[in-house]
Amino acid sequence: MIHLEICSGTTCYVMGGGALLLLAEELPADLAGRVLVTGSPCLELCRNQPGGRRAPFVKIDGRILSSATVESVIEALREALDED
């Protein structure tokens, strides 16, 4: 089971993280049941923006993804599953 943590700090939420929370029920068939989706307290990444990365941030099994969108998260989840 892959763990997808969606930052629910204010910055991430208004930059699109709020909408990402719907991913829990909108995962495509090949990912459904294989991903645990949780909201997370602020990951504190928006304040530092390492390397110019921007909100919203998510973590996939601890790996950070910035400027996360439904499409980029799904792609990253598939890559993570392939690696497993």
Added chain:
Amino acid sequence: MKIDATVRRRRDLMSQVIRCYMHDKLFPGLTLLPLKMVPRSSSSCTTFSEREKLRSRILPILGVNPDAIREEPEEILLDIRRFLKPKRNEGPLLTISTESCDGCPDGQVVVTDSCRGCEAESCRTVCPRGAVSVVNGRSFIDQEACVSCGLCIRACRFSAIVKLEKPCRKVCPTNALSQDEQGIMHIDERKCIACGACYNSCPFGAVTPVSELRYVIDALRTDRKVTAIIAPSFIGQYPGTMGQLITALKMLGFTSVYDVAVGADMIATAEAEEWKEAEENGNLLLSSCCPAYQNFLSQRLSDLKPSVSHSPSPMVALAGHLKERDPRGDVVFIGPCIAKKDEARKTGCVDYVLTFEELGALLVASAVDVQELEESAGFDRIPSSHARGFAISGGVLKALSSLQKDGFPLDHGMRVEGFSCETVRMLKQAVTDETSFIELMACEGGCINGPGISCTSKITRRKLLADIAESDETGSAGKKRA
């Protein structure tokens, strides 16, 4: 509304501009912002152009109408305080950044790569102007001869021919957008109904509302009481709970916070009575709460204006009540709607209007992490669940229906959303048929889907309906969701 890269960039810019203003770092803060947001890339031309686009969008965020200024954005930012007026903008509600507008092609019919060069050549044979020919095994349209009738589009069985349309012009219900010689779009203030459809349609982020954020920040720094009245569609727009959002608003400096649904409770009985009278007299009553629809009626269906309810909108009812109690205090409406800015100006009882998106930028600029805050007790007054339902399409009709006596012909009430030809036809027909009440909503799905929302309407709709159902069951104000 999809929160894509365009939306994220405008929110990022908005929060950073506001942060510069709050910390009194307009110079050199604003001049550095575009450099920070658009790092130097391999193409210096692209870098320069992208930075110039951002510069041009800073003025409206600070409440300045850029159309009224001749200087170049770069020059303005060197001494921006000169352009910041103490009184709020009374000019256009929405502007288009000429630097950002791409001057998209409009009305051209073109053949795409999907063309198979088929034997049927239906596109060529149906063209009444002989504009279509076959070149190198594929259809070609002579733009000089083409009259954009669209017959070839319908004839092609591969859907290989398309008509290019400017996204902003396509969604404007009153044809308020026109282009200049360079194809750059401009909004005709006299025709604009402030529905905000163009705002989210532009993939270049060129359409920008002239914000009142700066005035709200200034008001919050005074000793005056500043009351926030927040539209019931706030649920799901921010992280955390309703109580935490109220705490966040108080941290920003608001003295008290009301749910605008309280205003809906104030007007519902009178509007239900108006419906009853309209039914008895064989007349038609139109709801009055959507300001964009009121503007649309004035422009396009002025014959129907006398049918509009005399009840004020919930925002105006609540703000009027608060102003009566404390005429010196400021009232700030926070909601999903751009047209409310227009209604506030016309009625005069609301001092400033912020969209949910603008409040989001203010929270980010103030580094307020909503979900980490203590919960406040709740709103200063608890509205009924019916009143909270005003935010969702059909909610006004449902609330008014619940106030009618048994046997009232509720099927004589209906709802209309958007401004399509079909909705206009329905409205015209309603004058002559049995319909006695119509709920009018500019935004499909209702206010929850307004142009100034911060998060997707799907979350708001779900949470609000659950909350209403729960409060109906328990008779309480429901769970404290935000």
